[in-house]
Amino acid sequence: MPHYYTLGLIPHKRHTQFRKPDGNLYSEQLFSTEGFSNDYSILYHTNPPTKIIKTDDAVDVMPKIAEEKMLKHRSFEGFNIKPEKDYLDSRKAILVNNDLHIVLAAPQQGMKDYFFKNADADEMIFVHEGSGKLITQYGEIEFGYGDYLVIPRGSIYQISFNDTNNRLFIVESFSPIRYPKKYLSKYGQLLENSPYCERDIRTPQNLQTKDEQGDFSIKTKKRGMLYSLHYAHHPFDVVGWDGCCYPFAFSIHDFEPITGRVHQPPPVHQTFEANNFVVCSFCPRLYDYHPLSIPAPYNHSNIDSDELLYYVDGDFMSRKHVSRGMLTLHPAGIPHGPHPNAVEKSIGKKETEELAVMVDTFHPLQLTKQALQLEDDRYTYSWTE
Numbered sequence: 001m002p003h004y005y006t007l008g009l010i011p012h013k014r015h016t017q018f019r020k021p022d023g024n025l026y027s028e029q030l031f032s033t034e035g036f037s038n039d040y041s042i043l044y045h046t047n048p049p050t051k052i053i054k055t056d057d058a059v060d061v062m063p064k065i066a067e068e069k070m071l072k073h074r075s076f077e078g079f080n081i082k083p084e085k086d087y088l089d090s091r092k093a094i095l096v097n098n099d100l101h102i103v104l105a106a107p108q109q110g111m112k113d114y115f116f117k118n119a120d121a122d123e124m125i126f127v128h129e130g131s132g133k134l135i136t137q138y139g140e141i142e143f144g145y146g147d148y149l150v151i152p153r154g155s156i157y158q159i160s161f162n163d164t165n166n167r168l169f170i171v172e173s174f175s176p177i178r179y180p181k182k183y184l185s186k187y188g189q190l191l192e193n194s195p196y197c198e199r200d201i202r203t204p205q206n207l208q209t210k211d212e213q214g215d216f217s218i219k220t221k222k223r224g225m226l227y228s229l230h231y232a233h234h235p236f237d238v239v240g241w242d243g244c245c246y247p248f249a250f251s252i253h254d255f256e257p258i259t260g261r262v263h264q265p266p267p268v269h270q271t272f273e274a275n276n277f278v279v280c281s282f283c284p285r286l287y288d289y290h291p292l293s294i295p296a297p298y299n300h301s302n303i304d305s306d307e308l309l310y311y312v313d314g315d316f317m318s319r320k321h322v323s324r325g326m327l328t329l330h331p332a333g334i335p336h337g338p339h340p341n342a343v344e345k346s347i348g349k350k351e352t353e354e355l356a357v358m359v360d361t362f363h364p365l366q367l368t369k370q371a372l373q374l375e376d377d378r379y380t381y382s383w384t385e
Ligand SMILES: [Fe+2]
Pocket: 300, 307, 330, 336
């Protein structure tokens, strides 16, 4: 992410001697997700971040594809994902392609005896239900209902939840998740016409330096395998860091919707982008105010993108039978639009309370076995009901 931030102790100059009170050097680590030619942070560790003492056998966690190719509208009951105690076990990939994995999770517990690193993917964790704390090498971020947690790939983290009722909608992105370029000035400030600004971005706080020796397991996901690497010291041993690559939180409730006299197209809802997909937030807002306006969306032919909508809360005027945690997938290649009567019903309505997250992918999504177990197969024909 483009904005500079610093926490804890750092030396005046990068790549120079920075000593502990006992005279020994801190270990400097440059952290970036795109080599040495894009955003980065520099962290100062109490111990070198390289001391592996043991490795366990790797576990295959690759999503199992059930349908690689298809052309029909789909719908899934996301809340039918069963709660599971363990955070990593609870994560179920449902839709995947080479750019991203869409994952649902209902973890009952955070991680206590291990840490997690996704070495392949930036993670965007949307918190639908639950609250707690994201703990990282950069500090802590408190989260709750409606928060997007964005975690650069390679970050080591733990999550703790305040109770057992948690529902997460997760995007694993194989390229950096960024603010949309159209919202940024030439030098990276969020522009006046963007629906959120730097004040809405919540950075890590309360950096705790854990100088502990022992056996610390970092479960690391790489190319569909989960490796448990044991280190000789606590990974959260950072005394300070600075830079532009770090986890952050942004609340969907801080997204300021852009409205108009007539229906605004989905790009006004854009929140994040990565290679070959975008994330949009549909938030409570006033409807269009032209005297003859039609608030329901027009039919549209999304010939170059699959549209995945994750329903969070509120009423959804364009569809019937919508439940919390439901997902609809409208694939590239066939038009979609409001359900019968939704257009007439929408006329005269002044506002909507809908809350939803949309992910549009520019390459088709494949369905996993898990997705088929959640599917409502009547949806394809629901426009003729
Ligand atoms: Fe659409």
